[in-house]
Amino acid sequence: MLELLLRVCAAVVACIGTAVILGVVACRIYFRGIRSQSRRLPSDDRTSAATSHTDRLVAFYHPNCAAGGGGERVLWMAIKCLGEMREAGLRIRVAIYTADAPRPSYRGDVQSHARERFGIDVSPSLPILFVHIDEAKRKSETSRRLSMIAESAGTVQMAWAALTQFTPDVYIDTTGCAFTFLVAKVLAGCKVGAYVHYPTISTDMLNLVWTRRPMYNNNAQVASSSVRTYIKLIYYTIFAMCYGAVGSLSDLVMVNSSWTLGHIRFLWQFASRICVVFPPCDTKSLEDLPLKGREDVIISIGQFRPEKDHQLQLRSFAKLLSEHASIRRRQLKLVLIGSCRGEDDDARVAELRKLAKDLGIDDSVEFVLNQPYPVLKAWLGRASIGIHTMWNEHFGIGVVEMQAAGLITIAHDSGGPKADIIVKTVDGYLASSVDEYSSAMYRALCDGANSNENMQIRARGRESSKRFSDQVFAREFKDAIVASGILS
Numbered sequence: 147m148l149e150l151l152l153r154v155c156a157a158v159v160a161c162i163g164t165a166v167i168l169g170v171v172a173c174r175i176y177f178r179g180i181r182s183q184s185r186r187l188p189s190d191d192r193t194s195a196a197t198s199h200t201d202r203l204v205a206f207y208h209p210n211c212a213a214g215g216g217g218e219r220v221l222w223m224a225i226k227c228l229g230e231m232r233e234a235g236l237r238i239r240v241a242i243y244t245a246d247a248p249r250p251s252y253r254g255d256v257q258s259h260a261r262e263r264f265g266i267d268v269s270p271s272l273p274i275l276f277v278h279i280d281e282a283k284r285k286s287e288t289s290r291r292l293s294m295i296a297e298s299a300g301t302v303q304m305a306w307a308a309l310t311q312f313t314p315d316v317y318i319d320t321t322g323c324a325f326t327f328l329v330a331k332v333l334a335g336c337k338v339g340a341y342v343h344y345p346t347i348s349t350d351m352l353n354l355v356w357t358r359r360p361m362y363n364n365n366a367q368v369a370s371s372s373v374r375t376y377i378k379l380i381y382y383t384i385f386a387m388c389y390g391a392v393g394s395l396s397d398l399v400m401v402n403s404s405w406t407l408g409h410i411r412f413l414w415q416f417a418s419r420i421c422v423v424f425p426p427c428d429t430k431s432l433e434d435l436p437l438k439g440r441e442d443v444i445i446s447i448g449q450f451r452p453e454k455d456h457q458l459q460l461r462s463f464a465k466l467l468s469e470h471a472s473i474r475r476r477q478l479k480l481v482l483i484g485s486c487r488g489e490d491d492d493a494r495v496a497e498l499r500k501l502a503k504d505l506g507i508d509d510s511v512e513f514v515l516n517q518p519y520p521v522l523k524a525w526l527g528r529a530s531i532g533i534h535t536m537w538n539e540h541f542g543i544g545v546v547e548m549q550a551a552g553l554i555t556i557a558h559d560s561g562g563p564k565a566d567i568i569v570k571t572v573d574g575y576l577a578s579s580v581d582e583y584s585s586a587m588y589r590a591l592c593d594g595a596n597s598n599e600n601m602q603i604r605a606r607g608r609e610s611s612k613r614f615s616d617q618v619f620a621r622e623f624k625d626a627i628v629a630s631g632i633l634s
Contacts (some may be wrong), residue, residue, distance in 0.1 A: 161450045173333040177384040181313040187241070189273035201239040201273075202633050204228060205314035206328075207305060208321055209245035209279065212256045214263050214485040214516070215344055215449050216425060216543035219479045221320050222260040222268065222404075223426040223616060224341065229624050236633065239282040241275040243308040252511065263517045265428055267445070281303050292387055293325070294346065298325040305329040309336075316632055322346055325388075327395040337632050339398040341423070346392075346542040347386045348409045390414055398630040399621070402561035403541040405427030424461050426619035427543050429550035429611045432526060437604045440530035440595045444587065447532070447544035448520070450491045450515075456482060456498050458535040462583035464505040469584065473591055480507070481529070483514040483522060524549035530595035531587060534558060537578075542567055546614045549607035554590040554600055556583060565612075 162183030184203060206222050212242045225240055231236045246256075256276075260266045266276070274597050305326035309317075317330035318339040323345065363458035393399070393414035400423040401407045414420065443464065448454045459480065467474045486492050493511060502508040514521065526532075534557040539545075541562035548555045549567070557563035570575040575586040590600060612618075627633060 152346075153248060158497050160373045170332060172201060174203075174335050175332040177309065177313045180194065180310060182240075182270055184314065185311045187275060187312065189275050189345070196570055199534075201237045201626045202311075202316060203239050203241065203315045204318065205241040205243060205277070205308075205312060205336075207243050207308065207319045207323060208320075209243065209304065210487070211242050211244045212246055213487060214259075214374075215341050215450075216524070216541075217320060218260075218341070219264045219266070219428075219543065220341055220619075222264055222266045223619055224268055224318070224320065224623060225272070226272070227620050227627075229272035229618070231624060231627075232272050232604065233269055238633070239273045241277050241312050241314060243277050243279055243304075245304070248421070255307060262520075265431055265519060274285060277306045277308055277314065279476060281312075298323070298346075298567075300467055301326050302329060309334050321374075324393045324396075327392050328342075331395045337629070338396045339627075339632055340396050340400070342401045342406055342410055343425075345389075345406065345409045347389055347413075349408075349412065350538055351382065355366075377425035386413060392582070393417060398626065398632050403467055403566050405538070405561050405565045406540050419626075423622045423625055423626055424614045424619060425541055425543055426616040427546040427550065427611065427614040429546065430617075432523065432547060432550040432552075433608065435527040435551050437522075437601060437608070438596055440552070441528050442476050442478045442591070442595055443481060443525075443529040444478065444531040445483055445525050445529040445548070446531055446534065447547065448484050448534070448536070450484050450486055450494050450498075451534055452494065454484075455535040455537065456494075458500065458507060458580065458583065459499060459533055460501050460507065460511065460533075461535075462580045465580055465584040466587050467507060467510065470588055471590065476591075477510070478591070479510055480533075481512045481514060481525060483517070485516050490493045523551075525554065530600070531556065531590050533583065533587070534563065535583070537561070541565055543614075546611050550611035552608055554603055555607060556586045558588070561575055573603060573610045 150443055181203070185201070187585065191195045206225070208219060211218060228240055231529040257268060260268070301323040302325050305323070306329050309329055313334050314336055315337040316339060317334070318341070319326055320341045323344060326342065327338050331338045340419055352596065389513070390413040393410070394416035396414065399410060399414060399417050401410050401420065402423070402425045404422060407420065407599050411420055450456065459482070463480045467478070482498070486495060493597055497517065499508070499513065502511040524578065526548065532545070532553035532555045534542060534545050534555070537558055538561040539558060542557060545555055545563050545567050547559045553573040555568065556575060556577055557568050560576040565577055568576055571578045575590070577583040577586045592598065
Protein backbone atom coordinates (compact mmCIF):
# COMPACT_ATOMS: atom_id res chain seq x y z
CA MET A 147 0.00 0.00 0.00
CA LEU A 148 2.81 2.39 0.93
CA GLU A 149 4.65 1.59 -2.27
CA LEU A 150 1.52 2.32 -4.29
CA LEU A 151 1.04 5.63 -2.47
CA LEU A 152 4.66 6.64 -3.17
CA ARG A 153 4.22 5.81 -6.86
CA VAL A 154 1.04 7.88 -7.04
CA CYS A 155 2.79 10.83 -5.35
CA ALA A 156 5.75 10.53 -7.72
CA ALA A 157 3.40 10.45 -10.70
CA VAL A 158 1.55 13.54 -9.43
CA VAL A 159 4.83 15.41 -8.88
CA ALA A 160 6.02 14.42 -12.36
CA CYS A 161 2.75 15.60 -13.92
CA ILE A 162 2.92 18.91 -12.07
CA GLY A 163 6.56 19.38 -13.06
CA THR A 164 5.80 18.59 -16.69
CA ALA A 165 2.85 21.01 -16.66
CA VAL A 166 5.02 23.77 -15.19
CA ILE A 167 7.75 23.24 -17.79
CA LEU A 168 5.26 23.19 -20.64
CA GLY A 169 3.60 26.31 -19.23
CA VAL A 170 6.92 28.16 -19.05
CA VAL A 171 7.80 27.11 -22.61
CA ALA A 172 4.39 28.29 -23.84
CA CYS A 173 4.85 31.63 -22.05
CA ARG A 174 8.31 32.07 -23.56
CA ILE A 175 6.86 31.53 -27.05
CA TYR A 176 3.98 33.90 -26.27
CA PHE A 177 6.26 36.66 -25.00
CA ARG A 178 8.67 36.19 -27.91
CA GLY A 179 5.85 37.18 -30.23
CA ILE A 180 5.02 40.23 -28.09
CA ARG A 181 8.70 41.23 -28.09
CA SER A 182 8.69 41.21 -31.89
CA GLN A 183 5.61 43.44 -31.88
CA SER A 184 7.20 45.71 -29.25
CA ARG A 185 10.06 46.52 -31.60
CA ARG A 186 7.53 47.97 -34.04
CA LEU A 187 5.68 50.14 -31.51
CA PRO A 188 6.21 53.89 -32.08
CA SER A 189 7.82 56.01 -29.38
CA ASP A 190 5.69 58.47 -27.42
CA ASP A 191 8.24 61.08 -28.41
CA ARG A 192 7.72 61.83 -32.11
CA THR A 193 10.88 63.97 -32.21
CA SER A 194 13.19 61.10 -31.24
CA ALA A 195 15.43 59.48 -33.78
CA ALA A 196 13.91 56.54 -35.66
CA THR A 197 14.18 53.21 -33.88
CA SER A 198 15.82 50.15 -35.33
CA HIS A 199 14.99 46.45 -35.14
CA THR A 200 18.47 45.97 -33.67
CA ASP A 201 17.79 48.30 -30.71
CA ARG A 202 17.99 46.74 -27.27
CA LEU A 203 14.63 47.22 -25.56
CA VAL A 204 14.99 48.31 -21.93
CA ALA A 205 11.89 48.68 -19.74
CA PHE A 206 11.71 50.21 -16.27
CA TYR A 207 9.07 49.03 -13.82
CA HIS A 208 8.18 52.23 -11.95
CA PRO A 209 4.38 52.76 -11.74
CA ASN A 210 4.62 56.17 -10.02
CA CYS A 211 7.26 57.63 -12.30
CA ALA A 212 5.84 61.15 -12.03
CA ALA A 213 6.14 61.32 -8.23
CA GLY A 214 8.67 63.62 -6.60
CA GLY A 215 10.69 61.30 -4.36
CA GLY A 216 14.28 60.10 -4.40
CA GLY A 217 13.29 56.90 -6.21
CA GLU A 218 12.00 58.93 -9.14
CA ARG A 219 15.24 60.90 -9.24
CA VAL A 220 17.15 57.62 -9.59
CA LEU A 221 14.79 56.52 -12.37
CA TRP A 222 15.25 59.66 -14.44
CA MET A 223 19.00 59.80 -13.91
CA ALA A 224 19.22 56.16 -15.04
CA ILE A 225 17.23 57.00 -18.17
CA LYS A 226 19.45 60.02 -18.76
CA CYS A 227 22.50 57.72 -18.55
CA LEU A 228 21.00 55.38 -21.12
CA GLY A 229 20.38 58.39 -23.38
CA GLU A 230 24.05 59.30 -23.10
CA MET A 231 25.02 55.71 -23.87
CA ARG A 232 22.81 55.85 -26.97
CA GLU A 233 24.52 59.05 -28.07
CA ALA A 234 27.83 57.21 -27.65
CA GLY A 235 26.68 54.60 -30.17
CA LEU A 236 24.83 51.95 -28.16
CA ARG A 237 21.45 51.13 -29.72
CA ILE A 238 18.92 51.44 -26.88
CA ARG A 239 15.22 52.11 -26.66
CA VAL A 240 13.42 52.70 -23.34
CA ALA A 241 9.93 51.98 -22.04
CA ILE A 242 8.47 52.94 -18.66
CA TYR A 243 5.65 50.97 -17.08
CA THR A 244 3.47 53.60 -15.40
CA ALA A 245 0.16 53.45 -13.53
CA ASP A 246 -0.72 57.06 -14.35
CA ALA A 247 -3.70 57.60 -16.63
CA PRO A 248 -2.64 58.17 -20.27
CA ARG A 249 -3.23 61.56 -21.82
CA PRO A 250 -1.98 63.28 -24.98
CA SER A 251 0.58 65.46 -23.21
CA TYR A 252 1.71 62.81 -20.73
CA ARG A 253 5.32 62.51 -21.90
CA GLY A 254 5.80 66.25 -22.02
CA ASP A 255 4.25 66.67 -18.57
CA VAL A 256 6.37 63.96 -16.99
CA GLN A 257 9.64 65.11 -18.50
CA SER A 258 8.86 68.72 -17.59
CA HIS A 259 8.28 67.50 -14.05
CA ALA A 260 11.64 65.70 -14.05
CA ARG A 261 13.29 68.88 -15.29
CA GLU A 262 11.58 71.17 -12.80
CA ARG A 263 11.73 68.89 -9.75
CA PHE A 264 15.10 67.25 -10.30
CA GLY A 265 16.90 69.39 -12.88
CA ILE A 266 17.27 66.35 -15.19
CA ASP A 267 17.12 66.59 -18.99
CA VAL A 268 16.96 63.36 -20.97
CA SER A 269 18.54 63.26 -24.42
CA PRO A 270 15.89 63.89 -27.12
CA SER A 271 17.54 61.18 -29.24
CA LEU A 272 16.46 58.46 -26.79
CA PRO A 273 13.13 56.89 -27.86
CA ILE A 274 10.84 56.53 -24.84
CA LEU A 275 7.51 54.71 -24.71
CA PHE A 276 5.13 54.96 -21.74
CA VAL A 277 3.23 51.71 -21.16
CA HIS A 278 0.18 52.37 -19.00
CA ILE A 279 -1.00 49.76 -16.51
CA ASP A 280 -3.91 49.75 -14.07
CA GLU A 281 -2.91 49.99 -10.39
CA ALA A 282 -6.47 50.01 -9.04
CA LYS A 283 -6.72 46.22 -8.73
CA ARG A 284 -3.49 45.98 -6.79
CA LYS A 285 -4.70 48.57 -4.29
CA SER A 286 -8.14 47.04 -3.85
CA GLU A 287 -6.79 43.56 -3.24
CA THR A 288 -4.23 44.57 -0.61
CA SER A 289 -4.95 42.87 2.71
CA ARG A 290 -4.29 44.78 5.90
CA ARG A 291 -3.06 41.67 7.70
CA LEU A 292 -1.02 40.07 4.91
CA SER A 293 0.00 43.28 3.20
CA MET A 294 3.41 42.08 1.96
CA ILE A 295 1.93 39.00 0.29
CA ALA A 296 -0.98 40.96 -1.15
CA GLU A 297 1.27 43.77 -2.39
CA SER A 298 3.68 41.30 -3.95
CA ALA A 299 0.84 39.42 -5.66
CA GLY A 300 -0.46 42.74 -6.93
CA THR A 301 2.91 43.71 -8.40
CA VAL A 302 3.11 40.33 -10.18
CA GLN A 303 -0.30 41.00 -11.69
CA MET A 304 0.80 44.48 -12.79
CA ALA A 305 4.04 43.11 -14.25
CA TRP A 306 2.08 40.57 -16.29
CA ALA A 307 -0.18 43.35 -17.59
CA ALA A 308 2.86 45.46 -18.45
CA LEU A 309 4.91 42.75 -20.12
CA THR A 310 2.00 41.52 -22.23
CA GLN A 311 1.79 45.04 -23.70
CA PHE A 312 5.52 45.54 -24.19
CA THR A 313 8.14 42.81 -23.74
CA PRO A 314 11.71 44.14 -23.51
CA ASP A 315 15.08 42.47 -23.77
CA VAL A 316 16.07 43.94 -20.39
CA TYR A 317 13.67 44.49 -17.50
CA ILE A 318 14.80 46.85 -14.71
CA ASP A 319 12.86 47.25 -11.49
CA THR A 320 13.51 50.52 -9.63
CA THR A 321 10.78 50.19 -7.00
CA GLY A 322 11.77 47.12 -4.96
CA CYS A 323 9.15 44.79 -6.46
CA ALA A 324 11.30 41.66 -6.67
CA PHE A 325 8.39 39.27 -7.20
CA THR A 326 7.88 40.78 -10.65
CA PHE A 327 11.10 38.97 -11.62
CA LEU A 328 9.05 35.76 -11.80
CA VAL A 329 7.15 37.13 -14.78
CA ALA A 330 10.06 39.01 -16.37
CA LYS A 331 12.76 36.34 -16.03
CA VAL A 332 11.00 33.00 -15.84
CA LEU A 333 8.05 33.58 -18.16
CA ALA A 334 9.11 36.43 -20.48
CA GLY A 335 12.78 35.44 -20.74
CA CYS A 336 14.10 38.96 -20.07
CA LYS A 337 17.42 39.78 -18.52
CA VAL A 338 16.63 41.33 -15.15
CA GLY A 339 18.24 44.27 -13.41
CA ALA A 340 17.25 45.98 -10.17
CA TYR A 341 18.05 49.16 -8.32
CA VAL A 342 17.16 48.43 -4.70
CA HIS A 343 16.42 51.37 -2.42
CA TYR A 344 15.19 49.30 0.49
CA PRO A 345 14.73 45.54 1.02
CA THR A 346 11.06 44.57 1.25
CA ILE A 347 11.97 42.58 4.35
CA SER A 348 15.16 42.57 6.39
CA THR A 349 16.70 41.10 9.50
CA ASP A 350 16.04 44.45 11.19
CA MET A 351 12.31 43.95 10.60
CA LEU A 352 12.51 40.45 12.09
CA ASN A 353 14.34 41.85 15.11
CA LEU A 354 11.69 44.55 15.44
CA VAL A 355 8.98 41.89 15.69
CA TRP A 356 11.08 39.65 17.96
CA THR A 357 11.72 42.45 20.46
CA ARG A 358 8.00 43.36 20.23
CA ARG A 359 8.70 47.00 19.48
CA PRO A 360 5.65 48.94 18.19
CA MET A 361 6.38 50.69 14.90
CA TYR A 362 4.60 51.78 11.71
CA ASN A 363 5.08 48.24 10.32
CA ASN A 364 4.49 46.43 13.64
CA ASN A 365 1.32 47.64 15.32
CA ALA A 366 0.82 47.68 19.07
CA GLN A 367 -1.70 44.79 19.05
CA VAL A 368 0.88 42.44 17.54
CA ALA A 369 3.72 43.73 19.73
CA SER A 370 1.69 43.18 22.92
CA SER A 371 0.81 39.55 22.13
CA SER A 372 3.30 36.65 22.30
CA VAL A 373 1.14 34.40 20.09
CA ARG A 374 0.69 37.08 17.42
CA THR A 375 4.40 37.87 17.57
CA TYR A 376 5.37 34.23 16.91
CA ILE A 377 2.85 33.94 14.07
CA LYS A 378 4.20 37.12 12.50
CA LEU A 379 7.78 35.86 12.87
CA ILE A 380 6.89 32.65 10.99
CA TYR A 381 5.12 34.68 8.32
CA TYR A 382 8.08 37.05 7.94
CA THR A 383 10.59 34.18 7.81
CA ILE A 384 8.69 32.36 5.05
CA PHE A 385 8.27 35.60 3.13
CA ALA A 386 12.01 36.38 3.51
CA MET A 387 12.90 32.98 2.01
CA CYS A 388 10.59 33.59 -0.97
CA TYR A 389 11.92 37.11 -1.36
CA GLY A 390 15.48 35.77 -1.41
CA ALA A 391 14.57 33.18 -4.05
CA VAL A 392 12.99 35.66 -6.49
CA GLY A 393 15.70 38.27 -5.88
CA SER A 394 18.34 35.72 -6.81
CA LEU A 395 16.86 35.56 -10.33
CA SER A 396 18.38 38.97 -11.13
CA ASP A 397 21.34 39.41 -13.48
CA LEU A 398 22.41 42.77 -12.03
CA VAL A 399 21.59 44.30 -8.66
CA MET A 400 22.54 47.84 -7.77
CA VAL A 401 21.87 48.94 -4.18
CA ASN A 402 21.88 52.46 -2.84
CA SER A 403 23.95 52.08 0.33
CA SER A 404 26.24 49.78 2.26
CA TRP A 405 23.37 49.18 4.71
CA THR A 406 21.14 47.91 1.89
CA LEU A 407 24.06 45.94 0.45
CA GLY A 408 24.43 43.91 3.65
CA HIS A 409 20.77 42.95 3.71
CA ILE A 410 20.50 42.16 0.00
CA ARG A 411 23.67 40.06 0.00
CA PHE A 412 22.24 38.06 2.89
CA LEU A 413 18.84 37.58 1.23
CA TRP A 414 19.68 37.39 -2.50
CA GLN A 415 22.64 35.07 -2.12
CA PHE A 416 22.51 33.66 -5.66
CA ALA A 417 22.12 36.92 -7.59
CA SER A 418 24.69 37.20 -10.39
CA ARG A 419 26.14 40.59 -9.48
CA ILE A 420 25.51 42.95 -6.55
CA CYS A 421 27.18 46.33 -6.20
CA VAL A 422 26.68 49.68 -4.47
CA VAL A 423 25.73 52.62 -6.68
CA PHE A 424 24.95 55.57 -4.45
CA PRO A 425 21.83 57.43 -5.64
CA PRO A 426 22.28 60.69 -7.54
CA CYS A 427 22.04 63.78 -5.38
CA ASP A 428 21.81 67.26 -6.80
CA THR A 429 24.91 68.55 -5.05
CA LYS A 430 26.33 70.70 -7.86
CA SER A 431 23.38 73.10 -8.15
CA LEU A 432 23.37 73.53 -4.38
CA GLU A 433 27.03 74.38 -3.96
CA ASP A 434 26.46 77.99 -5.01
CA LEU A 435 24.26 78.61 -1.97
CA PRO A 436 26.12 80.76 0.59
CA LEU A 437 27.26 79.18 3.83
CA LYS A 438 26.90 82.46 5.71
CA GLY A 439 23.84 84.53 6.55
CA ARG A 440 21.56 81.64 7.48
CA GLU A 441 18.28 82.23 9.31
CA ASP A 442 16.85 80.56 12.43
CA VAL A 443 14.98 78.04 10.30
CA ILE A 444 14.97 74.24 10.59
CA ILE A 445 13.75 72.31 7.55
CA SER A 446 12.76 68.72 6.86
CA ILE A 447 12.70 67.20 3.35
CA GLY A 448 10.74 64.07 2.49
CA GLN A 449 7.44 62.62 1.33
CA PHE A 450 4.75 62.52 3.99
CA ARG A 451 4.91 58.78 4.59
CA PRO A 452 4.54 57.16 8.05
CA GLU A 453 8.11 55.84 8.11
CA LYS A 454 9.52 59.37 7.80
CA ASP A 455 8.31 59.93 11.39
CA HIS A 456 7.44 63.61 11.12
CA GLN A 457 5.84 63.31 14.57
CA LEU A 458 9.30 62.88 16.08
CA GLN A 459 10.35 66.14 14.44
CA LEU A 460 7.40 68.03 15.91
CA ARG A 461 7.87 66.59 19.40
CA SER A 462 11.61 67.30 19.38
CA PHE A 463 11.01 70.85 18.20
CA ALA A 464 8.39 71.36 20.92
CA LYS A 465 10.82 70.11 23.57
CA LEU A 466 13.53 72.46 22.27
CA LEU A 467 11.22 75.49 22.56
CA SER A 468 9.84 74.47 25.96
CA GLU A 469 13.25 73.95 27.58
CA HIS A 470 15.21 76.88 26.13
CA ALA A 471 13.65 80.29 26.52
CA SER A 472 16.58 81.95 24.72
CA ILE A 473 15.87 79.87 21.61
CA ARG A 474 12.13 80.46 21.87
CA ARG A 475 12.62 84.24 21.88
CA ARG A 476 14.46 84.04 18.56
CA GLN A 477 11.23 83.08 16.76
CA LEU A 478 12.66 79.85 15.41
CA LYS A 479 10.67 78.17 12.61
CA LEU A 480 10.33 74.50 11.61
CA VAL A 481 9.44 73.99 7.93
CA LEU A 482 8.30 70.54 6.70
CA ILE A 483 8.83 70.26 2.94
CA GLY A 484 7.59 67.33 0.89
CA SER A 485 5.12 65.82 -1.54
CA CYS A 486 1.81 64.05 -0.93
CA ARG A 487 1.10 61.01 -3.10
CA GLY A 488 -2.63 60.90 -2.49
CA GLU A 489 -5.45 61.02 0.04
CA ASP A 490 -3.59 58.99 2.68
CA ASP A 491 -0.68 61.44 2.69
CA ASP A 492 -3.08 64.41 2.76
CA ALA A 493 -4.75 62.92 5.82
CA ARG A 494 -1.35 62.39 7.42
CA VAL A 495 -0.48 66.06 6.94
CA ALA A 496 -3.78 67.01 8.56
CA GLU A 497 -2.86 64.87 11.57
CA LEU A 498 0.55 66.54 11.78
CA ARG A 499 -1.06 69.98 11.71
CA LYS A 500 -3.30 68.90 14.59
CA LEU A 501 -0.33 67.54 16.54
CA ALA A 502 1.55 70.83 16.09
CA LYS A 503 -1.49 72.68 17.46
CA ASP A 504 -1.82 70.28 20.39
CA LEU A 505 1.87 70.80 21.20
CA GLY A 506 1.40 74.56 21.08
CA ILE A 507 3.91 75.10 18.27
CA ASP A 508 1.59 75.58 15.28
CA ASP A 509 2.60 79.26 14.97
CA SER A 510 6.23 78.16 14.53
CA VAL A 511 5.59 75.30 12.07
CA GLU A 512 5.02 75.64 8.33
CA PHE A 513 4.13 72.98 5.75
CA VAL A 514 5.38 73.37 2.17
CA LEU A 515 3.61 70.80 -0.01
CA ASN A 516 4.10 69.64 -3.61
CA GLN A 517 6.25 72.57 -4.65
CA PRO A 518 8.71 72.67 -7.60
CA TYR A 519 12.45 72.44 -7.14
CA PRO A 520 13.16 76.23 -7.11
CA VAL A 521 11.00 76.55 -3.98
CA LEU A 522 12.91 73.74 -2.27
CA LYS A 523 16.22 75.31 -3.24
CA ALA A 524 15.15 78.68 -1.84
CA TRP A 525 14.42 77.10 1.54
CA LEU A 526 17.72 75.21 1.44
CA GLY A 527 19.47 78.56 0.99
CA ARG A 528 17.67 80.19 3.93
CA ALA A 529 17.69 77.51 6.63
CA SER A 530 20.51 76.83 9.06
CA ILE A 531 19.53 73.29 10.15
CA GLY A 532 18.17 70.24 8.32
CA ILE A 533 16.45 67.43 10.22
CA HIS A 534 15.81 63.81 9.18
CA THR A 535 14.03 61.30 11.43
CA MET A 536 13.42 58.06 9.52
CA TRP A 537 14.61 54.94 11.36
CA ASN A 538 16.81 52.75 9.15
CA GLU A 539 16.52 55.06 6.14
CA HIS A 540 18.05 53.06 3.30
CA PHE A 541 20.20 55.99 2.17
CA GLY A 542 18.90 59.54 2.56
CA ILE A 543 19.07 61.72 -0.56
CA GLY A 544 17.48 64.56 1.40
CA VAL A 545 20.27 64.31 3.99
CA VAL A 546 22.93 64.72 1.29
CA GLU A 547 21.05 67.61 -0.33
CA MET A 548 20.90 69.40 3.00
CA GLN A 549 24.64 68.93 3.52
CA ALA A 550 25.42 70.15 0.01
CA ALA A 551 23.25 73.21 0.59
CA GLY A 552 25.25 74.08 3.71
CA LEU A 553 22.81 73.05 6.44
CA ILE A 554 23.81 71.64 9.81
CA THR A 555 22.26 68.21 9.29
CA ILE A 556 20.74 66.13 12.09
CA ALA A 557 19.87 62.61 10.88
CA HIS A 558 18.68 59.39 12.46
CA ASP A 559 21.41 57.29 14.04
CA SER A 560 20.73 54.25 11.84
CA GLY A 561 20.70 52.96 8.26
CA GLY A 562 22.37 54.83 5.41
CA PRO A 563 22.89 58.21 7.15
CA LYS A 564 24.87 56.47 9.88
CA ALA A 565 26.71 53.99 7.63
CA ASP A 566 27.56 56.18 4.62
CA ILE A 567 26.76 59.87 4.99
CA ILE A 568 27.34 61.55 8.34
CA VAL A 569 30.42 61.43 10.56
CA LYS A 570 29.01 62.40 13.94
CA THR A 571 29.95 65.94 15.14
CA VAL A 572 32.37 66.25 12.19
CA ASP A 573 29.98 67.05 9.33
CA GLY A 574 26.62 66.74 11.12
CA TYR A 575 24.81 65.14 14.05
CA LEU A 576 23.12 61.78 14.65
CA ALA A 577 20.17 61.26 17.00
CA SER A 578 17.39 58.75 17.64
CA SER A 579 15.09 60.11 20.37
CA VAL A 580 13.20 63.29 21.22
CA ASP A 581 15.84 64.20 23.81
CA GLU A 582 18.75 63.59 21.41
CA TYR A 583 17.18 65.56 18.54
CA SER A 584 16.30 68.44 20.85
CA SER A 585 19.83 68.46 22.26
CA ALA A 586 21.42 68.41 18.79
CA MET A 587 19.22 71.29 17.59
CA TYR A 588 20.12 73.32 20.67
CA ARG A 589 23.84 72.68 20.16
CA ALA A 590 23.58 73.91 16.56
CA LEU A 591 21.65 77.03 17.63
CA CYS A 592 22.97 78.07 21.04
CA ASP A 593 25.93 80.10 19.72
CA GLY A 594 24.00 81.46 16.76
CA ALA A 595 23.12 80.02 13.38
CA ASN A 596 26.32 81.42 11.85
CA SER A 597 28.85 80.63 14.58
CA ASN A 598 32.40 79.64 13.66
CA GLU A 599 31.80 76.02 14.70
CA ASN A 600 28.70 75.83 12.52
CA MET A 601 30.55 77.33 9.57
CA GLN A 602 33.21 74.63 9.83
CA ILE A 603 30.60 71.84 10.04
CA ARG A 604 28.81 73.28 7.00
CA ALA A 605 32.02 73.40 4.97
CA ARG A 606 32.92 69.80 5.87
CA GLY A 607 29.38 68.61 5.13
CA ARG A 608 29.37 70.25 1.70
CA GLU A 609 32.72 68.69 0.80
CA SER A 610 31.52 65.26 2.00
CA SER A 611 28.34 65.48 -0.11
CA LYS A 612 30.36 65.49 -3.34
CA ARG A 613 30.75 61.72 -2.96
CA PHE A 614 27.10 61.39 -3.97
CA SER A 615 26.85 63.73 -6.94
CA ASP A 616 24.98 63.13 -10.21
CA GLN A 617 28.32 62.75 -11.96
CA VAL A 618 29.47 59.98 -9.60
CA PHE A 619 26.15 58.15 -10.03
CA ALA A 620 26.32 58.40 -13.83
CA ARG A 621 29.83 56.97 -13.93
CA GLU A 622 29.09 54.10 -11.54
CA PHE A 623 25.71 53.27 -13.11
CA LYS A 624 27.23 53.02 -16.59
CA ASP A 625 30.16 50.97 -15.28
CA ALA A 626 27.78 48.52 -13.59
CA ILE A 627 25.66 48.17 -16.74
CA VAL A 628 28.69 47.54 -18.95
CA ALA A 629 30.44 45.18 -16.51
CA SER A 630 27.31 43.03 -16.10
CA GLY A 631 26.86 42.57 -19.86
CA ILE A 632 23.11 42.98 -19.34
CA LEU A 633 22.76 44.99 -22.58
CA SER A 634 24.80 42.62 -24.73
